[in-house]
Amino acid sequence: MTTAFAPEERRILGSVSGAHFVSHVHILALPPLFPLLRDSMGVTFLELGFALTLFNIVSACTQAPMGFLVDRVGPRRALVSGLLLGGFAFAMAGIGGSYAWLLAAMALAGLANAVYHPADYAILGSSIQEAHVGRAFSLHTFAGYAGSAVAPALMLGAASLGGVGFALVLAGLLGPLAALPLLREALAERSQPARAKPAPGAPRLLNAAVMTLLAFFVLIALSNSSIQGFAVSAWNAAHGTSLTAGNIALTAWLAMSAAGVLVGGYVADRTKRHGLVAAAGLGCAALLFLVAGSIAWSPLPLLLVMGLSGFLSGMIMPSRDMLVRAAAPPGQAGAVFGVVSTGFNIGGMAGPLACGWLLDHGQPQMVFIAAASCLGLAVASALWQETRRVRRVSLAAAE
Template sequence: MTEDGLAADTGWFGRYDVLAIVAGIWFLAKAIRYAFPPLFDELKLTFEVSNTAVGTAFTGFMIVYAVMQFPSGLLSDRIGPTRVIGAGVLTAAVGAAIIVVDGPFALLVAAMLILGAGTGAHKTVAIKLLAVAYPSRTGRTLGIFDTLGTFGGVVAPLLVAGVITVGLKWRRLFLIAALAGVLLGIAVLVRVPERLPDSTDKRENREVSLRAYAEPFTDTRFLTFVIVTLGFSFTYNGVVAFLPLYLNQAVETTSSVASLLYSIIFAVSIVQIFTGELADRVGRLRVINVTLVVATVSLALLLLSSTMSLTVYGVPVLGTVAVMGVGLGSHGFRPVRGVHLEALLPESLAGGGLGAVRSALMGAGAIAPTAVGYLADRTNFTVAFGLLLGTLTVATVLALGLLLTDSDLSVHRKRHRRQ
């Protein structure tokens, strides 16, 4: 055994082989998801359908993805995480392979639903698996994991643009995805189990009642942190959905400048690696509070930027600083959130418990664009983003309360309960 939970290994993969495989699958999953929006025009032309049709198909993809969070986590508690992850990525490979086939629009929709199910079985279970594999470096590991996933979202639109520019068929992208899924599925099923502690995947027929998954929510601190994450998810998804329009209409930037600033939010996602490792060193709640404060203050500055006209070559100075701060705080928070949730849950309920929370988070995130859009139509984007600032402020105050009431005794009790 290494200093973490991995079995000793001298191969070329070395110490980070499990992380490389699991993060590679997450990169593929995010790349598949974010390849669809840039392809909407191509899909409309290929299948002669409307914006509503392609939009509804993508909504179906996301709904199935969200629904899969809890059952995949629950299943991982019973049969082990590697089997669930392997089945998920192979299912996604099947969905991608179906898209390669030249068929009707209904076949594409069916394939997208299969992709939603396959990719939806990954992250909740992956958090649990990585926490077992790297217990002394969970924060750093999840930071790298989340960063690679974000880069999958960055790479996908570029690949789509490249394929379309050179005149290749867009279906070839999904052929590559299908082949990559098969290779990664084989890798996770063959390589990962032999590198984990013996007990990790030996959970066949374990019976955990559904009622047991509700027990963590009776703990005040756990429930409070879930509320914190819900508030963050609502705010982040609202900002991401409408930031370009906010910059264009409220801050009065050009569309090109708004797009440039929008890309900054994702470009700074590399901060996840550092906040994850920092959480391992100084404590999760401290990093959580710092990142939430940065995001909250930055969002307030973004609202203030609508009243300030200082620009350099057409780029709003305060708006740029604010967008960068929102990105740093938001991305910095996300991996530590996963580590903290996993640590608060009993080991026997970690998969299903995380799945339940993630389903709630995605539900809150799905509501945000509708709420922001409605307020913007009825009033303006400043009022709509004011709602997001208020929600994030409440989440930050609650997180501060958790930090101020934290103690070594509560940590000791948690460790004792998990043993």
């Protein structure tokens, strides 16, 4: 088995991961600037929050259709278009300088954001050798983590140098910059013969496996958004854990998730039992959530528990993506990734509302129980996928 990426694979992986990096910078470009935007535009934080809500609503509503478009026009052409549209949106927000321009820009940015997952995974799944796909998915995911980590410092640093408008325009310029390495392949896609339409299309796509994976993504997003947004407040309310200790533990969870993603790529390339990997990792992470929320830990044990939970949560991500790839009918990888990735938006919108309600009603420990319960249901989904795979292999061997 070849263990190293070929030069062409490295080039493709670098360009697609660069696009994913930019997409995460764009997702987190506004929040660090909220205090400055409030003063410069004369708006409230609620109005600024609505701009982010608009971004997520547009992205959630268009991600599945964008997946179908990716399969029709080609993933590279779609990805270049998304990068250029996202870049234009943020440049427009910076130049326009008003709240109305900001809302229009966030709607366009949400549309651009809907392109990334279906296009990225379609390119990687078709361009990387089978022995390397797991690692390719893990490096792609890690690039997104890196974009999220860089965004606050980048935006605040740019704003300190040239103001809010300059920072937004700079974020916009990242889109065309990331599109440059993809342009040659995008033009080559344009010259290829028209892609054949999958038949019969939607009935093949919206099968039990794909819909189960959509639920799987929703459950993981519900759990992760609950922990990321409300764990610190829940620890403080339930056990009097200081905000400093809680934030350190949450940071450990996020950092170790990123480390786990890299390790998970090697795991995914060394097994076909991706459902078992996902089930084992998520099951252990769920138990650790219960442990973290049920006891008044001192800072160091809490950091260790959450760090291990984050590592396990990150480790399953490449196997999660391999499950989606295996469920995609031929020629419909973009559409399938578009459909299941909608689960991120659904869970990301519902999780914070549910956890906020629990905290408002004096049930902080239920935040961890709810997060663990969602992962428990995700374990059942992963095991169903694994059972289905084993049955399919057995039937193929019997023929």
